Amino acid sequence: MDLGLGLSIAGGALAVALAGMGSAIGIGIAGEAADGLLSEEPGKFGNLLILVALPGTQGIYGLVVGFLVMQKIGIMGGTIPDISSYQGLQILFACLPIALTGLISAIHQGKVSASGVGVIAKQPKAFMQAVIFATLVETYALFGLVASIFFLNGISL
Amino acid sequence: MSVVKMQKIRIIGLKEDKGALIRQLQKAEFIHLKSFEEGALDDYFSGHDPENEARHISEKITHIESTISFLEQFNENKTLVENFFPARVEIDKQEFEKTARNFNYEEIIKNTNDIKDKIFKIDDKISSMHNDIALLTPFKNLSWSPCQAKETQNTNSLFLKGPKVKYISLTEKLSEKSATYVENISADVDFAYLMLIYWKENEGDISSALKEEGFETLNLSLCDKLPSNAIDSYEKQIESLLKEKEKLFKKIKQMLKCKDKLMMVHDWYLFGLQREKAKEHLCESETTFVLQGWVRKDDMNKIKETLQNKTHPTYIENIDPDEGEFPPIEIKNPVLVRPFQPITKLFGLPHFGEVDPSGFVAPFFFMFFGLCLTDAGYGIVLITLTLLAMKKIKVGSQGKQFLRLFLLGGIATIFWGIVTGGWFGIEIAELPQVLKALIIINPLENLMKFFILALSFGVVHILLGIGIEMYEQLRSRNFADAFADQLSYLIILPGAILWIISKQGFLSPKFSQAALFIMIAGAGIMIVSSLFKKGRNPLLNVLISLGGFIWKSKDFVGNILSYSRLMALGLATSIIALVINILAGIALEQIPYLGILAALLIIIVGHLFNIAINTLGAFVHTTRLQFVEFFSYFFQGGGEAFQPLAQESKYIISKVKRSAASTGRRAEGR
Numbered sequence: 001m002d003l004g005l006g007l008s009i010a011g012g013a014l015a016v017a018l019a020g021m022g023s024a025i026g027i028g029i030a031g032e033a034a035d036g037l038l039s040e041e042p043g044k045f046g047n048l049l050i051l052v053a054l055p056g057t058q059g060i061y062g063l064v065v066g067f068l069v070m071q072k073i074g075i076m077g078g079t080i081p082d083i084s085s086y087q088g089l090q091i092l093f094a095c096l097p098i099a100l101t102g103l104i105s106a107i108h109q110g111k112v113s114a115s116g117v118g119v120i121a122k123q124p125k126a127f128m129q130a131v132i133f134a135t136l137v138e139t140y141a142l143f144g145l146v147a148s149i150f151f152l153n154g155i156s157l
Numbered sequence: 158m159s160v161v162k163m164q165k166i167r168i169i170g171l172k173e174d175k176g177a178l179i180r181q182l183q184k185a186e187f188i189h190l191k192s193f194e195e196g197a198l199d200d201y202f203s204g205h206d207p208e209n210e211a212r213h214i215s216e217k218i219t220h221i222e223s224t225i226s227f228l229e230q231f232n233e234n235k236t237l238v239e240n241f242f243p244a245r246v247e248i249d250k251q252e253f254e255k256t257a258r259n260f261n262y263e264e265i266i267k268n269t270n271d272i273k274d275k276i277f278k279i280d281d282k283i284s285s286m287h288n289d290i291a292l293l294t295p296f297k298n299l300s301w302s303p304c305q306a307k308e309t310q311n312t313n314s315l316f317l318k319g320p321k322v323k324y325i326s327l328t329e330k331l332s333e334k335s336a337t338y339v340e341n342i343s344a345d346v347d348f349a350y351l352m353l354i355y356w357k358e359n360e361g362d363i364s365s366a367l368k369e370e371g372f373e374t375l376n377l378s379l380c381d382k383l384p385s386n387a388i389d390s391y392e393k394q395i396e397s398l399l400k401e402k403e404k405l406f407k408k409i410k411q412m413l414k415c416k417d418k419l420m421m422v423h424d425w426y427l428f429g430l431q432r433e434k435a436k437e438h439l440c441e442s443e444t445t446f447v448l449q450g451w452v453r454k455d456d457m458n459k460i461k462e463t464l465q466n467k468t469h470p471t472y473i474e475n476i477d478p479d480e481g482e483f484p485p486i487e488i489k490n491p492v493l494v495r496p497f498q499p500i501t502k503l504f505g506l507p508h509f510g511e512v513d514p515s516g517f518v519a520p521f522f523f524m525f526f527g528l529c530l531t532d533a534g535y536g537i538v539l540i541t542l543t544l545l546a547m548k549k550i551k552v553g554s555q556g557k558q559f560l561r562l563f564l565l566g567g568i569a570t571i572f573w574g575i576v577t578g579g580w581f582g583i584e585i586a587e588l589p590q591v592l593k594a595l596i597i598i599n600p601l602e603n604l605m606k607f608f609i610l611a612l613s614f615g616v617v618h619i620l621l622g623i624g625i626e627m628y629e630q631l632r633s634r635n636f637a638d639a640f641a642d643q644l645s646y647l648i649i650l651p652g653a654i655l656w657i658i659s660k661q662g663f664l665s666p667k668f669s670q671a672a673l674f675i676m677i678a679g680a681g682i683m684i685v686s687s688l689f690k691k692g693r694n695p696l697l698n699v700l701i702s703l704g705g706f707i708w709k710s711k712d713f714v715g716n717i718l719s720y721s722r723l724m725a726l727g728l729a730t731s732i733i734a735l736v737i738n739i740l741a742g743i744a745l746e747q748i749p750y751l752g753i754l755a756a757l758l759i760i761i762v763g764h765l766f767n768i769a770i771n772t773l774g775a776f777v778h779t780t781r782l783q784f785v786e787f788f789s790y791f792f793q794g795g796g797e798a799f800q801p802l803a804q805e806s807k808y809i810i811s812k813v814k815r816s817a818a819s820t821g822r823r824a825e826g827r
Binding site for chain 2: 043050053054056057060061063064067068076128129131132135136138139142143145146149150153
């Protein structure tokens with residue numbers, strides 16, 4: 001029973017941590033590029049902020065799943081149900097889609113956003129288009145989120 | 158919901174009226190000018206205007222612009238908002254003209270440049286003094302002035318700087334030569350500072366010894382005072398220079414008051430430049446000029462009225478487009494659809510003959526945006542912030558359309574918030590009874606329902622896309638194609654969905670049989686109508702249509718599943734809102750006394766952050782669904798925008814209310 005709880009927590013923790021790490025790296029990549037342009041053209045701060053913020057959403061999706069796990073295992077208050085080791089493993093695996101897609105997609109989204117910074121340096125009008133390209137990457141984190149939510153929802157304790 | 162009809166015209170007028178006519182055309186925003194192809198006109202109109210002032214004016218504009226941006230650096234009253242939306246000047250047209258004509262901007266530019274130069278020189282001086290101070294500081298305890306260390310007939314003296322650790326080895330090397338004098342004047346963490354007197358005959362050995370040990374000579378011969386005194390005087394000078402600089406800064410701040418006027422002059426010349434550029438499109442004879450371009454058909458009467466009530470004669474005629482030339486595109490929609498036009502334009506205007514999709518984008522964008530947020534509280538905040546922005550921020554017409562888009566998005570958010578019971582992330586159990594009664598779907602409990610809702614939107618959206626393509630095919634009389642590649646899909650796809658639903662047990666098994674019939678009927682239509690397709694062997698056409706359908710069916714599944722993002726984004730928003738409230742609750746319980754402040758802070762900052770990041774997400778993902786999933790079925794885009802000769806401003810916003818059509822038009826220019 002204790003192992004089950006531990007595994008569940010590991011799942012939630014991985015979702016939050018891995019997706020969050022991805023976002024941190026992604027924002028780091030985009031932010032560096034944005035700072036470069038900002039030193040030349042401070043007037044573009046608004047546009048740059050949006051590009052830099054884009055890879056931040058994966059961390060939020062990770063947090064969403066982490067929270068769903070917390071709610072499920074009753075750690076946010078209430079009674080903690082008996083969780084068998086198998087159930088714990090189920091919860092752990094249910095968290096993996098968002099954890100992994102979050103980690104990888106945020107990094108790559110950061111790279112696309114960084115290139116987007118290059119785009120608005122040369123073609124300010126193409127800003128929204130650059131944002132849309134970065135969004136294409138995020139789709140897969142969203143699918144990861146959908147899958148994780150459904151898996152978690154389907155596991156009965 | 159349509160593309161505006163265009164007419165190509167040619168205007169011929171007298172040369173002496175040229176300036177006035179161009180000015181009128183610019184004000185009225187009538188005509189999208191086109192250059193004449195070579196050989197399109199008789200030799201009669203062979204001349205071009207030799208006195209084009211474009212270069213001259215654009216130089217002026219550059220000067221004014223650089224002055225404005227220089228002054229802008231010193232603007233301390235810049236608000237946070239201006240970082241996002243550069244400030245603009247709102248003014249009515251008459252006042253604008255008066256100011257722009259009479260304002261002595263050249264003086265301002267000259268003064269600014271003078272001040273710029275002065276500041277530059279002061280900075281230069283200060284930095285060279287700082288260098289001198291740095292040079293002299295190690296020698297500040299010297300009791301004589303460095304310039305006294307002069308060359309004599311047989312000796313020379315040097316000031317040296319080198320690594321402290323090499324000091325001993327240097328003195329050893331030097332002591333090998335007779336009669337060299339080394340004095341260690343001072344040292345800091347890394348370096349030792351020395352004075353050296355040596356016989357000139359040893360010069361070669363000495364300099365190689367210095368080189369080996371890494372010592373360099375310092376040139377202090379210009380300092381004719383005690384180093385400490387020199388440093389003092391430099392510091393005093395720097396202080397006074399800084400004061401002078403401060404004074405200059407004050408002057409600049411005074412001049413900042415003229416910034417608005419400079420902006421007006423800038424735009425005044427910008428309009429002039431636009432006219433000059435327009436003149437490059439026309440051709441001239443000795444006494445007349447001719448120009449051609451596209452105008453809106455609806456504007457024809459107005460154009461005739463405007464141009465022909467002048468005392469001088471102008472001749473206007475309708476002409477046919479050149480071979481392979483398509484009219485430029487302008488889209489015009491009812492007020493509620495207009496905020497969604499920028500979304501279409503982001504993708505590209507329809508090419509000639511294509512449908513303007515804005516009207517279809519509007520309802521779906523509206524719904525999707527709301528679904529991604531699903532919190533009535535957030536909708537209210539979004540609307541409030543947008544209304545505030547509309548009042549406080551001066552934006553151009555495109556900015557206004559974007560704000561309206563968010564306003565509509567806020568309304569949709571409220572709708573979905575009410576339907577799903579989202580009110581600032583408050584748990585549904587704790588909502589007042591009235592609000593509970595309005596809930597139709599509770600997303601956290603009825604995950605599947607919410608998911609299916611999102612996908613159903615996708616199905617409708619995609620079927621609509623196919624439907625529009627069918628309409629376009631029918632309109633261009635490709636009946637067989639329309640039936641084989643669109644109508645059949647429109648029958649098979651709903652049939653397939655009905656079949657899946659009934660197989661899953663949501664409907665009675667009877668429906669699954671009906672669904673099979675529907676699908677077979679669709680396939681029948683596909684096969685029969687592809688027999689009538691033009692070109693190629695009919696049987697081959699059938700195979701191509703069937704193969705195409707199978708190939709595309711994986712796209713259908715992928716595209717429809719892509720709409721699950723609506724659910725994911727909506728859930729993410731409401732769960733994070735829930736988390737914020739829980740955190741605030743913990744703060745309230747656990748932190749003594751200040752708990753309520755901390756809780757308030759968490760609630761306000763947290764929810765604002767959640768709104769900001771999810772509004773961004775809602776916007777970009779909703780847009781993506783239009784571009785990637787919806788447009789791919791019927792819309793290519795790539796039309797040339799109708800850009801009439803107009804007053805395209807950079808800094809000013811005209812206070813005069815524009816007509817509805819002209820608002821849409823201006824949005825396109827930028």
